[in-house]
Amino acid sequence: MSEPVRRRDPGPRKAVPVERLDQPLAKRRTLVSQARMDPEVFGAFAERFARFMGTxxxxxxxxxxxxxxxxxxxxAPDRFTFDPYAFIFLTLMLSLQASYAAPLILLAQNRQDDRDKVQMGQDRARDERNLADTEFLTREVAALRLALREVATRDFVRSELRSLLEEMDDRAAERHLRSPEGTDRGQADGTAPDDARRPPREADEG
Known part of the structure; x- marks a missing residue:
């Protein structure tokens, strides 16, 4: 009988890394390092360039x-010229300038649009605050007007005091005339009290 064939133990298996969708991919190393440029610096340069081209x-x-x-x-003589008629090199330079100027101008316009959006947001917030303040002041003024209607004004107090003083003077005069001293003084002066000066009633005449 043949001996059973023994299988070799392959050993522990290496774990194969599984890509997970819920985790970002690791950055791959590149032989050439990517150039990093600050977008703010480049944007400021684009704005200066576009502003200079518009002058x-x-x-x-x-x-x-x-x-x-x-x-x-x-x-110039032919031996001193470097771009003969048709000026191909000049045309190439102007084309390169236009091809670079257009993206720079667009970048400057995009930055200006972003600033305009921020400014519009700030203006809208400022207008909302001003509107809220105006509504608050309007309500306060209306409340003050309603409160002032219930408060006595200076002219009203003066008129009331004047009427009270006149009423007190009338009462004092009546008391003085009704008193015996006032009656005697009135007779001595040739005046009569109010009861004597009153005209007789029609009932008494009848």
């Missing part, structure tokens, strides 16, 4: 450069 100084210097280039290559 009259840029147009003047660009016109002088093109005229000197064309004049030198058109009027």
């Amino acid at each position: 009259a100084r840029f147009l003047v210097w660009m016109t002088i450069f093109v005229l000197v280039w064309i004049g030198w290559n058109a009027l």
Whole structure:
């Protein structure tokens, strides 16, 4: 009989890393390090470049450069020219300038749009605060007006005091005339009290 074949023990199996969807992938190492640039610095440079291209100084210097280039290559001897007629090299330079200027101008416009959005948000918040303050002040003024209607004003107090003083003077005069001294003094002066000066009633006449 043949002996049973013994299988070799392969040993512990290596764990195969399983990619999980709930975890971000690890950064892969590259042979060439990627250039890092601050977006704020590059954006500020783009804005300065776009602002300079929109000035009259840029147009003047660009016109002088093109005229000197064309004049030198058109009027100078052939051995001194470097871009003969058709000016292909000048056209290439202007095309490169336009191809780089367009993205820089767009980047500057995007930054300006972002600033405008932030400014609009701040203006909207400021307008809402001003509206809330105005409504609060309006309610306070209305409450003060309602409260002032129930409070006695200075003219009202003066009129009430004046009427009270007149009423007190009338009562004092009546008391003085009704007193015996007032009656005697009235007779001596040729005046009569109020009861004597009153006209007789029609019932008494009848």
